[in-house]
Structures are given as structure tokens and as C-alpha cells.
Amino acid sequence: MSETRRWVLVTDGGHGGSRDCVAAVRALHAGGYRSAVTVSPGTSPAAVSRYSRRRIPVPHVAQDGYVDALRAELERGSYLTVVCASEASLRALGEAGLHLTDKTKLNEAARATGIDIPVSRTFTSWREVLAESESFTYPLVVKPAVRTFSALRVDAPERLRALDLDDGEIVIQEWIEDGLHALSGVMWRGHLVAATAERWLRIWPTDCGLASAAVTVASDPVLEDKLERLLEDYEGVFCAQFAGTRLIDLNLRVHSSHSLSVAAGVNLVATHCDLLNDMPVPRMRARVGFFYRWLEGDLRHVVQASRSGAMSRASAVKALLPHRGAAHSSESLRDPGPLVSRLIYGAGRVRMPPEQRAQGRSETG
Amino acid sequence: MTDGRAPRGAVLSVVGPDGVGKSTLIDAVIAGSLDGHDIMRIRNVGLLPRRTLPQVPVTEPHKDPPYPPLLSLAKVAYVYADYLLGWWLRVRPFLRGGGWVILERGWWDMAVDPTRYRMKLPSRLLWRLGRLLPHPDLLLVLEAPAEVVLERKRELPLEELRRQSRVWRERLPASQPHVFIDASLPAEEVLVRAESEVRRMTGALPATRSSSPVNLPRSGDPRWVLPRNSSAMAAGALRVYHPVTPKGTLGWEIGRVAAGLGLFGLLPRGGAAPEAVRAAVADWTPPGGSIAVARANHPGRHVALIMASDGSARAIAKVASDEAGLGALEREAANIRELAPHLPPPLVGPRLLAARRGVLVLEAARWSPRPRPWHLPEDLARSLGVFFGGDGGSSELTGASHGDFAPWNLLKTGEGWVVLDWESAEPNGPAWHDLWHYIVQGHALLRRPSASAIKRGLEGQGWVGAALRAYAGGAGLSPRGASASLPAYLRASMGTLDPTTPDGRRGLEARRKLLLSGDD
Numbered sequence: 001m002s003e004t005r006r007w008v009l010v011t012d013g014g015h016g017g018s019r020d021c022v023a024a025v026r027a028l029h030a031g032g033y034r035s036a037v038t039v040s041p042g043t044s045p046a047a048v049s050r051y052s053r054r055r056i057p058v059p060h061v062a063q064d065g066y067v068d069a070l071r072a073e074l075e076r077g078s079y080l081t082v083v084c085a086s087e088a089s090l091r092a093l094g095e096a097g098l099h100l101t102d103k104t105k106l107n108e109a110a111r112a113t114g115i116d117i118p119v120s121r122t123f124t125s126w127r128e129v130l131a132e133s134e135s136f137t138y139p140l141v142v143k144p145a146v147r148t149f150s151a152l153r154v155d156a157p158e159r160l161r162a163l164d165l166d167d168g169e170i171v172i173q174e175w176i177e178d179g180l181h182a183l184s185g186v187m188w189r190g191h192l193v194a195a196t197a198e199r200w201l202r203i204w205p206t207d208c209g210l211a212s213a214a215v216t217v218a219s220d221p222v223l224e225d226k227l228e229r230l231l232e233d234y235e236g237v238f239c240a241q242f243a244g245t246r247l248i249d250l251n252l253r254v255h256s257s258h259s260l261s262v263a264a265g266v267n268l269v270a271t272h273c274d275l276l277n278d279m280p281v282p283r284m285r286a287r288v289g290f291f292y293r294w295l296e297g298d299l300r301h302v303v304q305a306s307r308s309g310a311m312s313r314a315s316a317v318k319a320l321l322p323h324r325g326a327a328h329s330s331e332s333l334r335d336p337g338p339l340v341s342r343l344i345y346g347a348g349r350v351r352m353p354p355e356q357r358a359q360g361r362s363e364t365g
Numbered sequence: 366m367t368d369g370r371a372p373r374g375a376v377l378s379v380v381g382p383d384g385v386g387k388s389t390l391i392d393a394v395i396a397g398s399l400d401g402h403d404i405m406r407i408r409n410v411g412l413l414p415r416r417t418l419p420q421v422p423v424t425e426p427h428k429d430p431p432y433p434p435l436l437s438l439a440k441v442a443y444v445y446a447d448y449l450l451g452w453w454l455r456v457r458p459f460l461r462g463g464g465w466v467i468l469e470r471g472w473w474d475m476a477v478d479p480t481r482y483r484m485k486l487p488s489r490l491l492w493r494l495g496r497l498l499p500h501p502d503l504l505l506v507l508e509a510p511a512e513v514v515l516e517r518k519r520e521l522p523l524e525e526l527r528r529q530s531r532v533w534r535e536r537l538p539a540s541q542p543h544v545f546i547d548a549s550l551p552a553e554e555v556l557v558r559a560e561s562e563v564r565r566m567t568g569a570l571p572a573t574r575s576s577s578p579v580n581l582p583r584s585g586d587p588r589w590v591l592p593r594n595s596s597a598m599a600a601g602a603l604r605v606y607h608p609v610t611p612k613g614t615l616g617w618e619i620g621r622v623a624a625g626l627g628l629f630g631l632l633p634r635g636g637a638a639p640e641a642v643r644a645a646v647a648d649w650t651p652p653g654g655s656i657a658v659a660r661a662n663h664p665g666r667h668v669a670l671i672m673a674s675d676g677s678a679r680a681i682a683k684v685a686s687d688e689a690g691l692g693a694l695e696r697e698a699a700n701i702r703e704l705a706p707h708l709p710p711p712l713v714g715p716r717l718l719a720a721r722r723g724v725l726v727l728e729a730a731r732w733s734p735r736p737r738p739w740h741l742p743e744d745l746a747r748s749l750g751v752f753f754g755g756d757g758g759s760s761e762l763t764g765a766s767h768g769d770f771a772p773w774n775l776l777k778t779g780e781g782w783v784v785l786d787w788e789s790a791e792p793n794g795p796a797w798h799d800l801w802h803y804i805v806q807g808h809a810l811l812r813r814p815s816a817s818a819i820k821r822g823l824e825g826q827g828w829v830g831a832a833l834r835a836y837a838g839g840a841g842l843s844p845r846g847a848s849a850s851l852p853a854y855l856r857a858s859m860g861t862l863d864p865t866t867p868d869g870r871r872g873l874e875a876r877r878k879l880l881l882s883g884d885d
Contacts, residue, residue, distance in 0.1 A: 006881050032881040265870055270877075279880060280859040282873070 005080040008273060010052070011038040011070060013061025013089035017047025019256035019294070021085035022330045022338045024269055025049040027254070027262050028083070031270020036077065038070065047341040061088045081276050083237075083269060084253045087147045097234035097252050103145045103171045106250055113229040116246045119174040126165045129172060133157045136172060141208060145169035151249075153207035178244025182211070183223060184261055186271045188281075190232045194271045195219050196261040196286035202319065204297030206304055211257050212297030213319070216264045216290040235275075237268045256329055260292035263327035294329035296342065374402065374460045377563065378468040380477075381507030382529055384518030385548045390507065390559055391467055393552070398560045403464035405456075410468065411447030412455055427521065431485035441486060445494055448472060452499050472498055473541070477532045488532075496538050499633070503566040504543035505559055506533050513549045540633070542566065580635025590638040591629070592655035594674070599624035601676030602657035604729075605668060609738040609773045610811060617734065642667045645724040646682045654679065662866065666690045670729065678729035681715075685723055693788040694725045700787035701727075704765055707755075711781040712748045730783045732776035739772050739807030739814060741800075745782060746832035749799050750839020764840065766794020771806040795857070797850035800836045802858065804829060809875035810868060816882055823848050855880050 008028050012021040016039040028035045029051035036054035040061075048055060058069035070093065074082060084090040087101060099105045104122045111117060122145060123129045129142070134157055142160070143151040148168060153175060154160045180203060185195035197219040203209035227240055239255035241248050254269055261268050264286035274281050302319050305311035311319070330338040377394075379387045395404055409415065432440060456466050475482050476491035484491070511526035521529075537543050544562045548555055579599075580587035589606065593599040600621050608614040623629065637643070638658040646656055646669050653674030658667050665687040671680040685694050698720035705714025716728035753764035767774075768789025776783040804822075807813055814822070814829055822829025825844075837844040855876045862876075863869035 032878040265864075274877060277880075279877065280856055282860070282862065282864045284864050 005078060005277060006032070006034050007077060007079050008033050008035050009038070009056070009070070009074060009077070009079045009082040010035045010085060011058070011061075011082060011089045012085040013038070013066060013092060014040055014086065015043040015047050016040075016052070016055065017043070017049075017338050017341055018085060019330045019338075020254055020258075022049045022335075023256055023258040024083050024085050024254040025052045026332070026335065027258055027267050027269040028273070030262055031267045031273065033080070033270060033273055035083075036073075036079070038073070044341055044344075046337040046344075048337065050335050050337055061086070061092050067092050080273055087251070087253070090253050091146075095236075095252065097231070097236075100231075100234070100250055101146065101252060102169075103143055104169065106247075107171075109230055110247050113226050115223075115226045115230060116244075118176055118243070118246045118248060121172045123170045123172065125167050126170055127167070129170050130161060133160045136160075137174065139175040141173040141175055143171045143173060145171050150205075151208040173248070176243035176246055176248070178246075180211075180241065180243055180248075181217070182214075182239055182241045182255075182257070183219065183227060184237070184239040184255060184258070184268060185224075185227070186237055186268050186275070187228070187231045187234050188272075188275045189235070190228065192224050192228045192231075193275065193281055194266045194268055194284040195224060196264055196266050196268070198257065198260055198286075198292070202298060202301045204294070204301045206301055209301075210294070210297065211292065212294045212301050214257060214260060214292040216260060216286045216288050216292075218288050219285050235272075237272050256294065257292050259327040259329060260290060261286055263292070263325070264288075264290040291323040291326045292328070293323065293326050295331045296346075297329070374463050374465045375503070375567065376456060376460070376466045376468060376501040377503050377505065377566075378471045378473075378501035379505045379507065380470055380474050380533070381509075381548065382514050382526055383520050384514045385507040385509055386517075386552065386555065387469055387507060389552060390505070390548075390555060391469060393556045394559055394563065395467065397556065398563055399465055399467075403459070403462065404467060405459050405464055406467045406469075408469050409447075409451070410456060410471065411444065411451040413443070413447040413450065415447075427480050427525075429483050431480060431483045434485050437479075437484045437486045440482075440484065441491070441494070444475070444482075445498070448498055456499075466501075468501055471501065471504075473504065473537065476536070477529055488536075492536055492538070496540065500541045502542065503562065504537070504541055505562065506537070506543055506545045507548040507555070508533065508545055509547065509549040577634040578637060579629050579632045586660065587635060588660050590635065590658040592657060592672070593624070593629040593632075594655055595676065596625050596627045596629075597676030598655055598672055598674070599627075599629040599676070601672050601678060602655075602670065604678055604732075605657040605659045605670040607732070607773060607776065608734050614734050614736075638669070639667065641686055642669055642684045645669075645684045645721075646671055646726070649680055649682065649719070649726055651679060656682075662868075663687070663690060666693075671726075678731070680718055681727045681729050683725040683727070691723055694720070694723065696790075697786070697788040698725055700790040704767075704790050704792065705784070705787060707752060707765060708784060709748045709751045711744060712752070712784055713781045714787070715783055715785060730776050730778045732778050732783070735777050737813075738775075739804075739811045740828055741803050741832045743828075743831050743835040745775075746800060746835040747839040750836040750842070752839075753794070753796060753799065753836075754840035754842070762796050763793040764796065765792055766790065767799050768794060768802075770799040770803050772803065772811060775803075795850075795853070796840065796842055797836070797847060798854055798857075800832065801851055801854040804832070805855070805858070805876065805879065806872070808879070809872045816879060819851075819879065820882065823851070852880060 010021060010024050012018045016037040021037065025035045025037060026049055035052045036056050037048050037052040038056045038058045039048060040059060041057065056073050059065040084093060084095060091098060100109060107117045107120055139153055139155045141151050141153055146169065148166060180200040181198060182200065183195060183197050186193045197217050198214045199217045200211040201213040201215060204212040231238060234252060236252065237254050239251045258268060266284045266286045271281055302311065302316045306313060306316040330342065332339065379391055381387055391406065431437065459466060472495045476488055476495050479486060479488055479491060508530055511523050511530065514526050515523055546555055546558050579591045579593055581589045581591065591599060591602040603617060603620050603624060606617060608617040638656060642658050649671050650656060651673050654672050657670040657672065660667055666685045669682040669684060670678055671682060673679055683694060685691050698717060701714055701717045708714050718728055719726040749770065753766060755764060767784060767787065768791060769786050770784065774785045776785065804814060804819060808819060818827055819829055821827050822833055824830065833847045834844050837847065859873055859876050862872045864873055
């Protein structure tokens, strides 16, 4: 009946069960696409969403042969595209627009298009950061220029010196208290075709984390224009994150809170696939007022905030009340595999010694 | 546009704390602007017996202790039932005769000060119940600084007077027309203000209570404004809506039965149809007739069913006020004149009675609802094909096309099938467009036929297959062309849908999935 292609290869370069990967697979399924997911050896079958029709064994993204295996699979199957669900896989495949995943270059490009950025300093090594530790204003945020670890909040010089981070370009940014929000969308031929604006109500980890509760809001056309200029050479799904008016992060890939966009009527991944299929796609903006929850993250946020006194018990209970029609992260009764897999992993971690637990966190974070 | 009966009276309620001058004002209004009218002056709307108290001035309204909650509840139920009974059996007949009912206090007074009535109940319950009761046409709320009231009558403490004043301001529902009058002014000024409000209210009243329309839904911007001058007219008015879903058809049938039994008279009075619509159709509305108005999906556009006094449909008017709507009506009128006459039976176009700027008047068809509106009978599909191909059939890729041939634009009548909404018609439309539009719109918005039924239809099976063959036969096209034409139709029509509307979103999603299903 048509010349459209339905198969999409999804890869996170790991076990294929990361929240971003699960979100991509579910969104593709909801949009009528079929996904094949790459899995590295030893992956639990339960970790991968049941909506993936094929599992393609490939080496881990950190190992040699990952890219070759991926390219071989793309040649073998009639795939419409490959969807990267992690920064590592994105970099391994050398996708377009990669320079914007480098914080230093992102800051320059953002400034050039009129987007506010936090006051930042870039250092070529961790040693250089330590040498300057007394000159910073605390609290501050430590980020790798190219994502190798998650951003960290540091409150004092002695805390900074206690950190043991890999060498590599490091960005030190001012700490911003303003509310967090994000704008996810699809760029196509210089235009922002589809967009979801969301306000983050809570995050996990509580200092520098990802949305654990969010709600869709009306999109700001001025911000949209600026992002259109910033991303004019990029085509695909992105998620730009802001603290107040300042851009703090940009992901050129599907994001873990993507289910919120789908619930609010804008399936970003499927829209990108539609565009690749040359389907007519109208300008779409997410409907406002849709709620998102990453259950694990939100529970941990509320428990921690309640214990620390940042949240009263009544507020904690209110925060955790179920929302009718809420979009969830990897938690789903219809697709319970990723949740069950995560629970098993969590139960295993409880028995781990603390050092091993910390190592496990960096692997999954 | 009314039924010509005598102007009706009204219910005027005067409320406020003791000592504010309610009785004085009522006496003055009766002697002034209502002089010569039949007046029923009451404190209690009901008919049922009440405990009679000695006729002495109230000096301590809160002196008796309230009843226990259960007894209070029983009293509320009794008073509520009595209010309804009194309204229907006593007040309404009096109003029909043109009389005026002057009500001192009334239900809202009980909601503001339940203690006075010895009630021990949440006031929220009384306010909620009050919203369901028939409301007075105008509530005059007399208010004055608590100190002034206290000086006139020392019945309630200062705090209580302040509370009541605040509650009147905050809690009165918007559905109850009301006006606050400063009773601390001299009595003459209070009277002037009150009489001015009464005159304003009288001018806004419909000629008869029964001629006031029903708004559905009741809250917000109503989708339908239906007259209820008589049971027949109320039932006939529902023909402004053409149901195409099982739920819609069931609701429509129930509504017609209820309207026929006169139950629409129990619904609260709603606002009149937009003035622009009434003015646009005034020339075609027969004496004693009325109109039922449906709001279209586009802002500023309406459909009005023009009815005779017996409720029979005389005409359908499409009214538009926006530029795009004006253009659409002009196109539709031109297409009805030029293209619709080429429809072969059993399909027919609507008969155009008049076309003016902003209004199109069409003959009303006597249609009956269809149990399976998504199903396109073979003979209709063939007619559609003939319409596209012309008399001699066509080997061309373009031909006459309705452009919006959908289940809801097709009415089944005794004389044939009337095709509505001609604004998108064109003499050189693409082949297969009308047929696919009918099938895909049904699939997207009525969930029938299913995607698999459409797929089977492409293989020549089911009613979809039969319709495709019949259309091809009528148009002189090869049935094999249907398969290639579907993706072309889907892609083309996706660009015409509005993703900000629920129907647009559903239409887009259904088309996307149909396009993708071709890869199975």
C-alpha cells in the first residue's frame, strides 16, 4: 500500500533497558513503528521493553566492534533510522550536531544565538580545577565537558578536593536556584516541527538530577526561536534543559521523560520517523497540564526531602498522591519487564558493600 | 420568533439582614413601578404546612438552638420539596397569567444564615441544593455597613452582620441574576436604583417563560441553544443535531422522547441564541416559529434550524461572521448551484433557498438516523463514481469531487440521500478522494471500518471492497487504482487537518497508522 518503512533500530550501547531506551521503544510502538533493540552480552531479557520486536546482540558501546556491528545490522535490515538512546552511542555513531554535546562548544553556540547560559569556566584537567578550588564561589556545579559522569553540586572547597574525578575537560558552573524546565522537540530542516515544554516539579538526585515529576506547560515562542537558531543544522529529537532562563544541558537524543510528550499528544520519536518517511507532519505543540512521574526517582526525592525536613509530611504525602492519566517513566503494568528488572537490580544492590554500590550507580546513572 | 402569548411576569426576591429596609423597599416598588400588576407577595414559596409562629416582630433570630444534624437534614429535605412544589404549582401558574411574585428572603437567605432557620448543616450543602432550584429572575441584595444595620435593629451582633454581608458577596452563584444595592443611602435613592434594575430585568426577559431556551451543555459556551415553546418544538429542535455514533444516537432519541413529554420545561433557563444568528435568519422564520442553534467547530459559525410553531423543520441556515466563514459560505453556495445538480440518484444535493452575505438557507431534509453511518452502500459508492467520472465515465485522474464526503454529511431521507457541506467541492478533484475520505473519516472518528477491514477491502473483500468496485465502475476507473490512491489520499489529507483539535489529532493519528500499516 505504501513506500513507508516501519522498522527502527534503537540502541543505548548497553543492556537496551535504560529508561531512555525503554521510552524510545514504547514511543515507537505507540506511533505504529517497530523497533529492534541492540543488547550487549549478558543482558537480562526482562530489561528490554516487550514492545521491541527484535533484540540484536552487539558488543558494549565501550568495546571495539560496537559501531561495526551496528552498521552491519543496519545494512542487513530495512531500517528507517537508528535511534540513539544514550550519549555514548550517539558519540560512537558520530551523529550530526555532536559538537553541541560538548558543554564548552554548546555554551559558545548558545551565547551566539542569544540564549542565556550559566557563568562557566572550562578547565583542561581535574588537577587544574583543584588548583583553582579556592577561587570559586560555592555552591557550584561540576560537569564534564563531554558527558562521562553526571553533574555534581559541590558546596565547599574541601568537598571539591575530596572528589576523585577522571581527567578530561571539566566545566565549573555557577549554581542556579531558579526553577527547572525543559523544552523537547524535533528539528527538521531548520524548523522546530514538534515541541513539548515541561516544568520540572521535582528531580532526582535532588541537587543535579533528572525530572522525577513534571508537568507540560505552554511553550515560549521566543525560546523556541532561539533554539531553532541554535539547532538549525541538526535534524532529530532533542531535549534542552534550563534553570530559569539559562540553558544548562542539551541532549540530542530521546530523553527519559519522553513519555510525557507522548501523553501530551506529541510523539517526538515517531514524528521524526514520520518526517524521515516523508509523511506530512503539521506543526505540533504538546497540550498543557499533563503530568509525568518517574516513580523510583520521585519516591527517593520525597523520602530524602522529608527526612531532611525540606518537605513536610503532609506535602510528601500530597506529592506522592497518584495523578489520573499521569505518564510514567519506565514503570508500566502493560510493559512490566523494565520495572521488574530494576527491582531485582535494586534488591541486589541492597546486599552489596557500599563501595560496590557506588560503582554500580555510576554504571547505571 | 415568539409564540405570541401575553408577556409573562417575573419573580423578584429581596434579601438582606433585618433592619436593612426590605419591607419598605418592597412596599415602594409595588406602589411604584409595579403598580397595576397582579402581585403575589410571599415569604415562602412552598405549599406544604409549616409550623405557624405568633406574628410578632423577630427580635432575636438566633435565640432558638439549632436542630440536631439529622433533624436539620430532614427539615432541609422538607423545605426543598416544598419549594419545588410551590414553584411549579403556585408560582409558575401565577407568572403565566402575567403576575409578579415578590419574594422576601427565599432559599438563599437560608444558605446565608442557616442558624436563623435552626439548621445545623454545612452551608455548602445549602448552596449546592439552591443551585438546583428554579431561581428568581432578579435578586435585590440590600447591604449596608454593619454599624448602620445595627443602629436600625439590634438583632444580630456586629461580627455576624459582617459575616453575612461577606457571604452574600462571595457565595451567590453566577446563575442567579443579582444586584447589590447600598441600603445606607436615602430610601428614595434606594428605590430609584431598585426600580431601574427591575426595568432592566424586565427588558431582558423573554416574552414567555416557556419560550426561554435550553442551553446544552449548561455550563460554559453552549453547543446547542434549543427552544421549548412547546413540546413539539423542543422535540423538533433536536434535529439541529445529526447523530452518527451509537452513543449520540441513543442520547438524541432519549432527548427527543424527553422533549416530547415536556421534560425540557424542567431544565433551567439558558441564554438566547447569539443575536447575529437571530438577526440573520429573522426573514425566514415564520410567525410563531423559532430557531434551534448549533455552534459549529469554527468560532463565529453556527447552524440554525428554522422551525414552524408546530415544531416542523422549515429550513436550515448556515451563518458565519468571520472572513474565512463568509468565504466558505460563498463557495458552498456556488458549488451547490453548479456541482450538486450533477449528483446522480440516489444522491442529491441540498436545495438552496437563499444565499446572502454571511447566511445560506437550505431546505430542511426529513432525515432519519442511520444505525451504521460509516457503512457506504454500493449504490451510493457507484453514484459517487458517476459524479466523479461524468456521464461517459472518465479515464482522467481528476473529476468532480465533493471534497468532504463524510458519514456526518450524508442524510438518509425518504426521497434519497442528501449530501451536505459543499464548501470544499471542486470540479477537478483527485480520483478516489471522496470514497477514501468517507471510509477514512469513519475509521478515524467513528472507529469503523477497522484498519483490517480497510486492508481486506483493498483485497476486494467486505463492504469496503464492494464500495471500491462500485466507485470504480461508476467512474470508469480500474479497481486496481484504489490501492495506489489510498496513500496519496492519506498524505494529501494529513495536511488539511488541524492538530490542535481533538478530531484533527485523531484524524492525523489514524492516517499515520494506515500509512504505516502498508509495511506489514
